[in-house]
Amino acid sequence: MDIALLLFDGLTALDAVGPYEVLWRIPGARVLLVAPEAGMVVTTEGTMALRADRSIDGLARADVLVVPGGFGTRKLESDEKVLAWVKRLDATTTITASVCTGALVLGAAGLLSGKRATTHWALRERLARHGAIVVEDRVVIDGKYASAAGVSAGIDLALLLAARLANETVAKTIQLGIEYDPQPPFDCGSPWKADEAIVKAVRERVGGYAPK
Amino acid sequence: MDIALLLFDGLTALDAVGPYEVLWRIPGARVLLVAPEAGMVVTTEGTMALRADRSIDGLARADVLVVPGGFGTRKLESDEKVLAWVKRLDATTTITASVCTGALVLGAAGLLSGKRATTHWALRERLARHGAIVVEDRVVIDGKYASAAGVSAGIDLALLLAARLANETVAKTIQLGIEYDPQPPFDCGSPWKADEAIVKAVRERVGGYAPK
Numbered sequence: 001m002d003i004a005l006l007l008f009d010g011l012t013a014l015d016a017v018g019p020y021e022v023l024w025r026i027p028g029a030r031v032l033l034v035a036p037e038a039g040m041v042v043t044t045e046g047t048m049a050l051r052a053d054r055s056i057d058g059l060a061r062a063d064v065l066v067v068p069g070g071f072g073t074r075k076l077e078s079d080e081k082v083l084a085w086v087k088r089l090d091a092t093t094t095i096t097a098s099v100c101t102g103a104l105v106l107g108a109a110g111l112l113s114g115k116r117a118t119t120h121w122a123l124r125e126r127l128a129r130h131g132a133i134v135v136e137d138r139v140v141i142d143g144k145y146a147s148a149a150g151v152s153a154g155i156d157l158a159l160l161l162a163a164r165l166a167n168e169t170v171a172k173t174i175q176l177g178i179e180y181d182p183q184p185p186f187d188c189g190s191p192w193k194a195d196e197a198i199v200k201a202v203r204e205r206v207g208g209y210a211p212k
Numbered sequence: 213m214d215i216a217l218l219l220f221d222g223l224t225a226l227d228a229v230g231p232y233e234v235l236w237r238i239p240g241a242r243v244l245l246v247a248p249e250a251g252m253v254v255t256t257e258g259t260m261a262l263r264a265d266r267s268i269d270g271l272a273r274a275d276v277l278v279v280p281g282g283f284g285t286r287k288l289e290s291d292e293k294v295l296a297w298v299k300r301l302d303a304t305t306t307i308t309a310s311v312c313t314g315a316l317v318l319g320a321a322g323l324l325s326g327k328r329a330t331t332h333w334a335l336r337e338r339l340a341r342h343g344a345i346v347v348e349d350r351v352v353i354d355g356k357y358a359s360a361a362g363v364s365a366g367i368d369l370a371l372l373l374a375a376r377l378a379n380e381t382v383a384k385t386i387q388l389g390i391e392y393d394p395q396p397p398f399d400c401g402s403p404w405k406a407d408e409a410i411v412k413a414v415r416e417r418v419g420g421y422a423p424k
Binding site for chain 2: 012014018021031033045048053138139150151152153156159160169171173175178179181182183185188189190191193194195198201202205
């Protein structure tokens with residue numbers, strides 16, 4: 001089973017590595033790290049760098065496609081070459097998934113029209129503009145399309161995908177292996193739970209993604 | 213504020229990237245990616261690769277040191293050069309932290325003797341051999357030493373460190389920014405919650421770390 005994970009300049013590292021850490025553990029799975037050009041991609045803040053083993057030109061099919069997010073998706077939303085590849089690959093997958101603003105790339109490729117989907121809480125309006133039916137859940141699955149909310153939600157998404165691609169025992173074994181028994185120190189991980197001033201600060205920074 | 217994150221061949225990507233994604237967001241923080249040799253390090257399973265910007269020889273001090281885990285720590289536990297560097301750097305830090313089997317490296321460097329600490333649940337006996345007082349909590353803080361349980365626990369650890377290094381508002385803002393409102397699909401992330409057969413399977417794989 002080939003799982004294509006799209007890397008790109010300006011991605012958020014955890015968006016990609018959360019799902020990666022779960023998906024490579026599925027027996028028989030092979031995670032292919034692919035980017036517009038093979039080689040290094042640098043993250044949003046420009047310090048951490050990950051290696052893409054192949055270019056999108058070098059990958060014509062996959063069983064699963066995962067598109068992570070990050071401020072770099074803003075550029076991808078109008079990158080015709082990448083969007084065409086996403087559409088082509090999607091035609092070969094049984095599951096096409098996104099984390100955070102990766103949903104905006106799927107949306108820009110026209111894949112989420114009329115589909116239920118989610119993204120980072122501060123950018124849901126932008127996802128709706130691509131024709132998606134925005135759902136305020138952490139993970140949303142509509143047929144073969146699976147989307148996760150912001151950044152860390154990719155771990156929850158990937159465990160659900162592991163159950164679907166393999167079975168529940170495999171997913172549970174992976175969850176125990178990565179000791180995913182989260183204990184967030186604060187109860188403020190969603191805008192419904194956090195203080196208003198903090199919600200405002202994050203919305204200004206992340207929502208600044210949207211064009212003026 | 214300089215935060216040194218130690219990378220090495222055989223690390224588990226999420227052990228490093230979970231804390232990274234939190235710590236770089238602290239205002240004024242600079243995360244330095246350091247490895248025994250500058251250049252690429254490859255993860256446990258040998259597919260994902262991260263770039264280390266500098267070698268340990270090139271870094272003499274830091275405010276914070278974070279050592280992630282992975283099967284590669286088995287080798288580091290007897291790597292005199294790395295252990296000597298960890299000790300030297302620790303003499304300059306205000307916080308020295310570990311994720312998963314990173315605690316075994318701090319232990320092998322002699323830093324956890326008589327200290328309360330934790331590691332991946334399947335390797336706690338091995339940590340005790342380094343003289344640590346093993347505590348079965350997700351994050352354990354004893355003075356300047358902070359340790360997290362397996363893999364994903366590095367996110368919880370890093371948010372606590374953000375509160376300590378900056379303040380609670382900063383930590384909460386980061387938590388909301390990465391939408392860390394986890395909803396694990398199964399309730400099996402610790403050995404006390406998972407089915408016996410699954411615990412056995414993971415213990416055999418991860419516990420295989422220990423020498424015969």
